[in-house]
Amino acid sequence: MHVADLTRELVSIPSHEDEAAAGDYIEEWLREHTDSAVFRDEHGNVFARKGPGVDSAGDSVARDGAGGASLALAGHHDVVPPDESQVDDDGAYRVEQRDGRLYGRGAADMKGAVAAAMLSFRDATDLDCELVFVSFVAEESGCLGSTAAIDDGFAPDYAVVGEGSTGYSAEGVTDVAVAHKGRRGSTIEATGTAAHASEVESGENAIYRASDAVDVVRDLSFPSTTVMGHEVRGSVAVTEIDGGSAWNVIPESCAVTVDERTVPGERASIERVEAIDGVEWTVDQDLPPMACEDEAFADLVLDAATATQDGAPEHVVKPHATDAGNLAGAGTDCVVVGPAQPGEAHTADESVSIDVLERCVAIYRDVASEVAR
Missing domain, CATH: 3.40.630.10 (Zn peptidases)
Structure with a gap:
């Protein structure tokens, strides 16, 4: 055949x-x-x-x-x-x-x-x-x-x-x-406190917290290594963001999707975002x-x-x-x-x-x- x-x-x-x-x-x-x-x-x-x-x-x-x-x-x-x-x-x-x-x-x-x-x-x-x-x-x-x-x-x-x-x-x-x-897909979840948008000080803006986390991700160094003389360079990128419920409500939640292309033996330090109040990081997929x-x-x-x-x-x-x-x-x-x-x-x-x-x-x-x- x-x-x-x-x-x-x-x-x-x-x-x-x-x-x-x-x-x-x-x-x-x-x-x-x-x-x-x-x-x-x-x-x-x-x-x-x-x-x-x-x-x-x-x-x-x-x-x-x-x-x-x-x-x-x-x-x-x-x-x-x-x-x-x-x-x-x-x-x-x-x-x-x-x-x-x-x-x-x-x-x-x-x-x-x-x-x-x-x-x-x-x-x-x-x-x-x-x-x-x-x-x-x-x-x-x-x-x-x-x-x-x-x-x-x-x-x-x-x-x-x-x-x-x-x-x-x-x-x-x-x-x-x-x-x-490889690929590591993860989600950054930012939580806050809802309030009327006319009373900003009464709430905690989850989108602002998520934005601070995005800044952390943006400043991360890309992972890199060498295999048999060939450079293998990864990447990290924010690819999606979802937050807020209405134009006049301080948002109480915001989710950010992160796509990381991993390399053998090295990972980006995305966990640093958890140093921000109200922010948690969860790995959704990790293909080695x-x-x-x-x-x-x-x-x-x-x-x-x-x-x-x-x-x-x-x-x-x-x-x-x-x-x-x-x-x-x-x-x-x-x-x-x-x-x-x-x-x-x-x-x-x-x-x-x-x-x-x-x-x-x-x-x-x-x-x-x-x-x-």
């Missing part, structure tokens, strides 16, 4: 509200086309294992990492809601092929990479490591599937996560991301950053990427959070290698290059054959 055909099959299956049908397809394909232990956990994540020390019992696939080095080829099969133009009358996702590309919701993010990983997992032979294929659920909802799998004990030694890494160093070149930023700590593994993957293309791939830094952040937090050395280029995902004309999908099949397969040799 060609990677374009498998991608087309996966992309056509709706998976923005319920990933079960896509998970069913992946699980059934793995059972039919691979000689491996296939497992679907209670969260909907799909796993397959093969290699030294792997038996046919699927009940330990997501839990047992013993028996030498283990490498995961990881992705996710959920997608963001499609544009109307990407859905057929029968509810299936529309998939079109033209000019060497596949168009459709999830083609770039990231069913194309999942298809490439499925094929390379099938074709990998003479393994010196335990090879794991995994497709997570609920990545677009905050990497919930990988969080659940890790909580259940899933922690391979190494992982190649198939999120986009193409076009960072040069157009069309599939690079190797050795780090990416990723940094590969095994330079030899990163170089091995870079060598595999170099061998598959005419361009000169590089180690790069990716700006977006992925499941690799959760895996890195569990002790897995990760890199991100995938076909999508910046700007291809989450759009009405989302697409992926078939040539680059074929390239990723070769990269994943070659990495699997070299790990632990």
Whole structure:
């Protein structure tokens, strides 16, 4: 089966509200086309294992990492809601092929990479490591599937996560991301005392307190670090504000949303806002950053990427959070290698290059054959 055909099959299956049908397809394909232990956990994540020390019992696939080095080829099969133009009358996702590309919701993010990983997992032979294929659920909802799998004990030694890494160093070149930023979303809640606006001194203005907190955030230094010689610089920004109830009432509450792009080992000191009377700070979402700590593994993957293309791939830094952040937090050395280029995902004309999908099949397969040799 060609990677374009498998991608087309996966992309056509709706998976923005319920990933079960896509998970069913992946699980059934793995059972039919691979000689491996296939497992679907209670969260909907799909796993397959093969290699030294792997038996046919699927009940330990997501839990047992013993028996030498283990490498995961990881992705996710959920997608963001499609544009109307990407859905057929029968509810299936529309998939079109033209000019060497596949168009459709999830083609770039990231069913194309999942298809490439499925094929390379099938074709990998003479393994010196335990090879794991995994497709997570609920990545677009905050990497919930990988969080659940890790909580259940899933922690391979190494992982190649198939999120986009193409076009960072040069157009069309599939690079190797050795780090990416995380995201910490939080809310600053300011409370005061309501009063009639004609009697300002009778109240405590929550918007003023929130404004003082915004000034604190504005003056914070952005977090920054270095990974394998590459600077990873985060950011902090106030993105929303909501307060007040009427034009003639001193506001008793005001909420401010803060978006922080985190970096490995560093965080902005947003908690300083709590030194202001009536101000509390709450973290709503914390998607961790990723940094590969095994330079030899990163170089091995870079060598595999170099061998598959005419361009000169590089180690790069990716700006977006992925499941690799959760895996890195569990002790897995990760890199991100995938076909999508910046700007291809989450759009009405989302697409992926078939040539680059074929390239990723070769990269994943070659990495699997070299790990632990």
